[in-house]
Amino acid sequence: MKAVPALTEHPSSADLPTTMRAARFDAATRELAIRQVPVPLPGPGEVLVRVAACGICQSDLSQLDGHIAPRLPEITPGHEAAGVVAALGEGVRNRQVGDRVVLAAGKECGDCSECRTGGGTDRCEDLQVMAFHYDGAWAEYVLTAAVSLVDVPRSVPLEHAAVLADAVSTPYGAIDTAELRAAESVGIWGLGGLGTHLVQLARICGASPIIALDPLASARERALELGADFALDPAAADTAARIKEITAGRGLRAAFDCVGRSTTFAQADAALGHRGRLVLIGISPDQLAVGREIHFVRNRHSVIGHTGYRMRHLEDLVELTDRGRLDVSGSVTAVLPLDEVAEGVRRLRDHDGDPIRILLAP
Structure with missing residues (x-):
């Protein structure tokens, strides 16, 4: 197992940049390229997270390769992410700027019968999946619902927390x-x-x-x-x-x-x-x-x-990792900068080095 460089945690600032780098996938041309895009601002109930690490998953490849039909003409892939809270939307009371968090890879649709009766993310009948229904985390910042975050203890490196989020x-x-x-x-x-x-x-x-x-x-x-x-x-x-x-x-x-x-x-x-x-x-x-x-x-x-998981599953896994019952340190095969996303995709597609998880560190 090769040594993996430690990731830098990015303390947040009230002075957010107006633009950020993100990997954007064009559904028509199937081009994946790093572009400069606006930093999204959190609306009511939302949180902006500065991404520390995001995994490259086989389902990401399925969308890039056309096995999963893209839902949007252009999108930022990546749904296995952890990072630090950078900004809060209106009404968010359970989060603070600087919190270390792992992101659940989906949010409730808000329209189905379960959502209308307060069922929430775990019971939503049309769960919206990050990087497929809305922009994901192959980017410097990612926007998500405040209720889709789980705290990451200091004992758990953020790159390990990112692996928990799907893999x-x-x-x-x-x-x-x-x-x-x-x-x-x-x-x-x-x-x-x-x-x-x-x-x-x-x-x-x-x-x-x-x-x-x-x-x-x-x-x-x-x-x-x-x-x-x-x-x-x-x-x-x-x-x-x-x-x-x-x-x-x-x-x-x-x-x-x-x-x-x-x-x-x-x-x-x-x-x-x-x-x-x-x-x-x-x-x-x-x-x-x-x-x-x-x-x-x-x-x-x-x-x-079977697809996905419930919030309590992610909470359980953070607990097991924090207590030392679950060790995912060997799962981080490599950490690449965002600019090398194409190389990371190639390694996974070609099984180069038999990777478990290749992470991007924006």
């Missing part, structure tokens, strides 16, 4: 979706940012055994170091037999597909035991099919789509 919180939310219980067998397909953290979190939650699957030998070795009981190559001819052997013929109680391809979906579903649950996390353009209906129905399999 860790999304798999933690997926464990909740799967209703995973202690001593249940787990299979995890894909050991990138999401899958690597799923291994750690499944271990914390008491899953047993934990089987990690990835074609990269280095990713499998890393999974074993982080708590997997077994690490298998999904392309090996004996993988299905090995899963049966490891689970004493019962199959998996829970499987997590962090890849989302038709091949990983089919293999994960086939590995499920009676009443097994398959949770889909990864994003791809593939069409998915559950296979023979009689097998799926008779074995009472469940396939559940």
Whole structure:
């Protein structure tokens, strides 16, 4: 693991600049370029955060590569961010300039039935996702709702907090979706940012055994170091037999597909035991099919789509990191300046160095 330079925390000032640097993605030309744009000013209930670190996520690549249709003609990507509060909008009482915070990657729509009855972000039926519905944090400053912030203790570096904001919180939310219980067998397909953290979190939650699957030998070795009981190559001819052997013929109680391809979906579903649950996390353009209906129905399999997380998940993870129960220091593969965003995207796209998380420090 290469040493990562410490990030500079930027104390706030009442004298905000009028412009800032931001990575802007043009949906029509698919161009990603650093541009000078106005610094947004917080409205009622909003907070402006000076970004200390923001991750480059596979879902960012999915938008850049066209697998996720852009919702806006031009947007600033980046939804895994932490930083320091720089300015407060009208009515914000629970924040102060200078607070160290991590940003949840979404906000309530304000229009659905849950929002109209006060359900808030955790129950919104049309959650607005940062970097897709509104500008994200590949920029010097980012605007967000005050209620979407979680305090970061001094014991937690801001680059670690940024990793929590999706790469860790999304798999933690997926464990909740799967209703995973202690001593249940787990299979995890894909050991990138999401899958690597799923291994750690499944271990914390008491899953047993934990089987990690990835074609990269280095990713499998890393999974074993982080708590997997077994690490298998999904392309090996004996993988299905090995899963049966490891689970004493019962199959998996829970499987997590962090890849989302038709091949990983089919293999994960086939590995499920009676009443097994398959949770889909990864994003791809593939069409998915559950296979023979009689097998799926008779074995009472469940396939559940999962995205995002709840505010309490992010709060839990900050607590676990603060207490030393969760260590994400090894997840920060590199920290690059904002001007090198294209290089960071290339490294993730090409799996250069088998990155878990590449961060931008604006």
